[in-house]
Amino acid sequence: MMILRRTTVLLLLCLLAPNKALLAQLPGEYLLAVHGCDPNNTNCKDPRNHSTYLLYSNDGASWQVLPGFTSFKGSVPDLVRRGDTLYVYTPQTLRRYHIKSQRWDPPVRVKLNDPKAPWGYVDPSLLIDDQGRLVILYLPGDLSGHLGRCPPNTPSCVKEFRSAVEAPDSDGAIFEAVAGTRVAVKLSQGQGAWDPDWFFDGQRYVAYISHGQSIQVYTSPTLHGSYALHTKLKDGMLVRGFGGVPCGHFDPTTQRYWTYAHTRVNGQEVVRRAVHATLDQELKDHDFQVVVQGTTLGTASSRAESPAITVNFPHMGKAQAYGSACGSPELAANGRAPVLGSSVFGLELEKGDPGRVLALAFGAARTSVDLSVFGWPACRLQAQPDLVLGGTIAKDGSFAVTLPIPNNKSLLDKSLHTQAIIASVPGTASAGITVTIGRM
Numbered sequence: 001m002m003i004l005r006r007t008t009v010l011l012l013l014c015l016l017a018p019n020k021a022l023l024a025q026l027p028g029e030y031l032l033a034v035h036g037c038d039p040n041n042t043n044c045k046d047p048r049n050h051s052t053y054l055l056y057s058n059d060g061a062s063w064q065v066l067p068g069f070t071s072f073k074g075s076v077p078d079l080v081r082r083g084d085t086l087y088v089y090t091p092q093t094l095r096r097y098h099i100k101s102q103r104w105d106p107p108v109r110v111k112l113n114d115p116k117a118p119w120g121y122v123d124p125s126l127l128i129d130d131q132g133r134l135v136i137l138y139l140p141g142d143l144s145g146h147l148g149r150c151p152p153n154t155p156s157c158v159k160e161f162r163s164a165v166e167a168p169d170s171d172g173a174i175f176e177a178v179a180g181t182r183v184a185v186k187l188s189q190g191q192g193a194w195d196p197d198w199f200f201d202g203q204r205y206v207a208y209i210s211h212g213q214s215i216q217v218y219t220s221p222t223l224h225g226s227y228a229l230h231t232k233l234k235d236g237m238l239v240r241g242f243g244g245v246p247c248g249h250f251d252p253t254t255q256r257y258w259t260y261a262h263t264r265v266n267g268q269e270v271v272r273r274a275v276h277a278t279l280d281q282e283l284k285d286h287d288f289q290v291v292v293q294g295t296t297l298g299t300a301s302s303r304a305e306s307p308a309i310t311v312n313f314p315h316m317g318k319a320q321a322y323g324s325a326c327g328s329p330e331l332a333a334n335g336r337a338p339v340l341g342s343s344v345f346g347l348e349l350e351k352g353d354p355g356r357v358l359a360l361a362f363g364a365a366r367t368s369v370d371l372s373v374f375g376w377p378a379c380r381l382q383a384q385p386d387l388v389l390g391g392t393i394a395k396d397g398s399f400a401v402t403l404p405i406p407n408n409k410s411l412l413d414k415s416l417h418t419q420a421i422i423a424s425v426p427g428t429a430s431a432g433i434t435v436t437i438g439r440m
Helices: 020-025
Strands: 030-037 051-057 078-082 085-090 093-098 111-113 121-128 134-140 156-166 174-177 183-188 194-200 205-211 214-220 237-239 244-251 256-265 268-276 288-292 303-311 318-322 330-333 346-350 357-363 366-370 380-383 387-392 399-402 415-422 432-436
Touching (some): 085 121, 134 194, 183 205, 205 244, 237 256, 256 288, 256 303, 330 415, 380 415, 387 399
Parallel strands (some): 111 174, 121 194
Antiparallel strands (some): 030 303, 078 085, 085 093, 121 134, 134 156, 156 174, 194 205, 205 214, 214 237, 244 256, 256 268, 268 288, 330 346, 346 399, 366 380
């Protein structure tokens, strides 16, 4: 097929510019939620007296309260930005902020459909999956008074951390539980496990679990998989005794992890950050620097606790199908988010004819060329063939290709279009896929 010609062009092309005006309405490269409380004015041991603050930063180290922001009641917050909406969660409650209109919706109660969590969730941690849906990692609520601990007279127990996916058309207000347990933590009497946080580091998903002032690490190759204890750390412990209620972020530009935790320094509860190159080495107290304290929140005596970070960008990338297929092949993303710096994003084909030659067309634009004149009835070329890659379909009918994404901010919000064509079987081609580049 002569129309499937090779050209010497870059795989990823700049098509659109990021909306700088949008970021100007909500400043900062990163956003952080913490809860605060002034012990001089109230009982800070009661979470009902905690207030949630939203902060911004360009480097993850220097934080300021968002201009014009007024704190609201809420403890152990988390937040995530999707498109033009900022979602702020506290136990059982969601607040949405619409960035373009600079408007808050009234708070709504979150519904979790999980038979193993009849009392809802606590300590939420939010991500966006590769389909653009909000997903939540949580500790099921417990009204028995043993939340995160073994019941009395029980030598040991297992605490389960579960996940749920946003229900269609709920805009983050309803979640459906995913079967199985994400993290199972074995505890002895007197121990506790709380405050999960999860993030993607370009190759795997990482879950932090708080044990008081210590942080334990679990990992999984898939978002809703079974997370295994990170055995390259003794007992999986990244931090021992000097920081808890953590959140994590992987910076693809520097290939460094940012671990935030709160602890007591000079009699004050503060949030600190450690920047480190690996999860395989236990952190020391001197690795952490204070980044949020009472004066950051406006009152020197205030406590700053329970950090949660998100990138202040409209999306984390997505891969969406368009058009229609002719024949049986199905092309889709491999389940990894197409974000800057990812070395594991790629495409996978299923239901192909084993042993057949495959061509993947990549282009800056969609197209719709009728292929019937070439003997391919009911088929259309749906991706402009600026670049064509070839291969052979495996015995099980599959084909996979990894598409590393450069760490180049100019690629943010740019799109690439692709289609799989079984060149040796006329009349066989997949639907098109549009890949939009995002960031973690």
